[in-house]
Amino acid sequence: MQNIRIMRSECFFAAAFAAALAVAQIPAQVQPALDHISANGLKGNVSFLASDLLQGRATPSPGLDIAAEFVAARFRAAGLEPAGDDGYFQTAHMQQVQADTTGFKLQISDGKDTVDIGPDAAAIQTFTALDLNHVAAVKNRAADRKGKVVFVPAGDLRSATAMRDLRASGAALAVITGSRPRAAPRLASPEDRAESVPIVFVASGAVATMVKNAQSLTVTAHIAAPKEKPVTLRNVAAVLRGSDPILKDTYILVTAHYDHLGVKAEGQGDRIYNGANDDASGTASMIEVAGALSVLEKKPRRSVVFVAFFGEELGLIGSKWYGRHPVVPLAKTVADINLEHMGRTDDPTGPKLNDATITGFDFSSMPQVFVKAGKLAGIRVYKDEKRSDPYFARSDNQALADSGIPAHTMCVAFEFPDYHGVGDEWPKIDYENMAKVDRMVTLGLWMLAESDKPPAWNASNPQTKEYIAAAAKLHHATDSAGAK
Ligand SMILES: [Zn+2]
Structure with a gap:
């Protein structure tokens, strides 16, 4: 009897252990996407976007236009549906406004x-x-x-x-x-x-x-x-259509800014702000993730929209434009994950290998999905206690959050030695690490897109108050419009 009982409990533990192992595995159906991500693919795309030819991709500039054309070409290669008003391009007609100081006068008087x-x-x-x-x-x-x-x-x-x-x-x-x-x-x-x-x-x-x-x-x-002076600028947008008959009309955004600071006005030697890590790395990651998800035989249940933004460095201008002119309904957009600084691991606070962090870590339930994905993919997705919250407003996710959509920026290094310097060049990136992080991003996105439950703002965090109000407005407006 005794022996038999021991055998039984051993069997039980063995079964429980096997079940635990089965849970802690990457689902087989998403594996081909992860296998599609390659360090060389990333290096190829970053090296082109950050090449001197593109002259630092200032908004607006011919280099920025070439970068937009390149992103569109990569979306085309992945077989994604165009989501702009002009193929993959979302056209923004804006004015470049320069103050005129002729005859300027400003007098302030206190009576004396x-x-x-x-x-x-x-x-x-x-x-x-x-x-x-x-x-x-x-x-x-x-x-x-x-x-x-x-x-x-x-x-x-x-x-x-x-x-x-x-x-x-x-x-x-x-x-x-x-x-x-x-x-x-x-x-x-x-x-x-x-x-x-x-x-x-x-x-x-x-x-x-x-x-x-x-x-x-x-x-x-x-x-x-x-x-x-009128100027024309372009976001670049594509859709990977979802496979679920209902959830395909809901959208997850993956975004990154493809602009950078252009060329330094004066000085000796190198004057080009190549912006390899900021943010050719995010743009190339977005392209890589798009290509990866599009190889899946059964597409994720929700649709995924990929958008490359112009004008981030001038004050989130491209993402603000998108917030006002979304290519898919904002009320049907359930999440935005924005990718920045995905390549460099030499953060001044210490090396960031097999690590990724998310801004506004406790603002919504979304970061926890990537924590889970990271556990399966071998990437530690963690909260940077000091920088997580202050950095929330410092990238394009902010414009989407302002519309009420749970939106965060993912990055490997918040800061790096060449940040906003001419030395931000493509050979300094760790492409093997970047590929591993992008596999985690792809897995997390897939999990978000498969889940019935969309991410939600965390109401117990006072910093989300405005976003929750915006979300209520967004969904209420749609409900009453739908009722008519
Ligand atoms: Zn940036």
Whole structure:
């Protein structure tokens, strides 16, 4: 009896162990996709996108256009459906707006003294000419700002809501104190124009002091209309159609920005910002993942949309454009995973081999799917305690999160020695490691696309409040439209 009992329990443990092993295995049906990912494939694509020929892929530039054409060609090679308005291209008609300082005048008076700001001490952002004579000025917190000049300390404008609040105030002019950005031309969409409030940035300490101490202020300002030039920019978008009759009308986004910083204006030697890791590595990873999933005989149940964005380096411009002009319904888009810095492992905080991290790690349930995928694929997907949350707003996932879609950026190294430098070149990338990480990404995406349950924002995290509100609005708007 005793012996038999022992044998039975051994059998039980053996069976349980086998079951545990079976769970901890990559499902056979997705294996061909993972096998399709190759380090040399990644190296080939990164080396082209980051080559000197493309001159740093500035937005806009001929190098950027070549990169867009290349991404489209790779989507075509993978047999993906075009998702743009012009084949794979989503056309964005924008204006390049350059401030005109001719006749510029900005005088701030407290009734006793007047501070005069010259054109060299100001940075102007306006779409229209402005003519204000002794207009009352208030501080940013004032209840009634309509038609007035508003003084805003630069530090008050850090969040997207603060900027939205300022735009909604109806102020005649905002004078931002304590910061003066470089007077570079800006790219603007028709929506940007409709929402804009004229802004002058002033770094002068005299102005800050006067604003702080004065009881009442008036402002006189003369600003010329800016010079404008139309420009055409392109996101590149493709769909891998899902296999489930119902879930195929829901979408998972995989995104990366294909632009970078262009060419340094002056200096000796190499002046090209090649942007190999930032973000040719993300773009090449997206291409590789797209190619991998498209070899599967049975496609994932949900549809997967791949989008390469322009203009990230100028302030998430391509992804904001996408948020306003989605190629598939936002209300049917269940997730965005944005890929950045996928190749370099030499993070200053220590080497990042077989590791990947996700921004806003506790903002939604999505990162946990990649943690699971990582366990199967041999990649540790972890939360970087210090950088996870602050980096959430620093890439294209933000524009999708603002629309309510659970959206995160995946990266291997947040920072690396050549970050935004001319030394960000393709030979410095670890392509074997990058291929392993991309296999994990592919597996995680497949799991997301197979699952009945879409990712959800984490309501217990206060940082998700705005995104949850946006999600409610997005789904409510669709429900009422559907009811009509
Ligand atoms: Zn980037």
